[in-house]
Amino acid sequence: MRFAKYEGIGNDFVMIADPADELRLSTEQVRRLCDRRFGIGADGVIRVAPGSDGAELFMDYVNSDGSIGEMCGNGIRCLALFARAEGMTGEDVIRVGTRAGVKTVSIIDGDGVRVDMGAPIFAPAEVPVEWDGTDALHAKIELETEVVEAAVLSMGNPHAVLFVDDTQTAPVATLGPVIERHHVFPNGTNVEFATVESNDRVRMRVWERGAGETLACGTGAAAVAVASRLLHGVSSPVTVALPGGDLVVEWGGRDDREASVFMTGPARRVFDGDVSL
Secondary structure (H helix, E strand, C coil): CEEEEEEECCEEEEEEECCCCCCCCCHHHHHHHHCCCCCCCCCEEEEEEECCCCCCEEEEEEECCCCECCCCHHHHHHHHHHHHHCCCCCCCEEEEEECCEEEEEEECCCCEEEEECCCCECCHHHCCCCCCCCCEEEEEEECCCCEEEEEEEECCCEEEEEECCCHHHCCHHHHHHHHHCCCCCCCCCEEEEEEEEECCEEEEEEEECCCEEECCCHHHHHHHHHHHHHHHCCCCCEEEEECCEEEEEECCCCCCCCCCCEEEEECEEEEEEECCC
């Protein structure tokens, strides 16, 4: 099988072109492809198939543990450059179907891609999270030894944003998996640890649902930007600094929560090759 390895600020993916929409990978095959010692190594696999319902392409995204992902902000930027390199599109503006709806992706320079991520979702039942009220921006999550507060919202997939004093010392590897699988999140959740450094810069680390700690998460950066703007008054655009690099996020939603979130960042082809399944 032919593949290409792409990365978006360190968030890396095995990309597979499937113009006939006939390839189906098992959970075990995905895990082996993503294995960093015995496989290609990646945070997930993206199969690019023909789109429908007004979308030119479809992003079939699967996490490295074989679980299905609704949406991936870094992955969809990689998809845009991969699809054009593979001749699946010749456009600079591409409508891509995802499990979180159709997203518009614009290639703006050599490796820069801007994504309309859609509007954030705040209704707890739609995130989903078990929480009373119209939103869960001040959700209290009861753990065995403590109660943590998180800003919970969805960017097509669920996120719990924890504001901390220092992302470097934040308990990402220990607290992240506990919150990811907490019973108040029926579908699990991504967990972000964020620090507001200035009016136009936020730093974060992320524990991704189904992948563990990664160098970057596009939907997570969008969720952090939204929560930071609503709860800490940061500006738009805001730079979200992740271990793998920076993303620029725009959201004018302090007065209109249904406004779209726009995310801009680079993507890059690392290598390509053939692999036996």
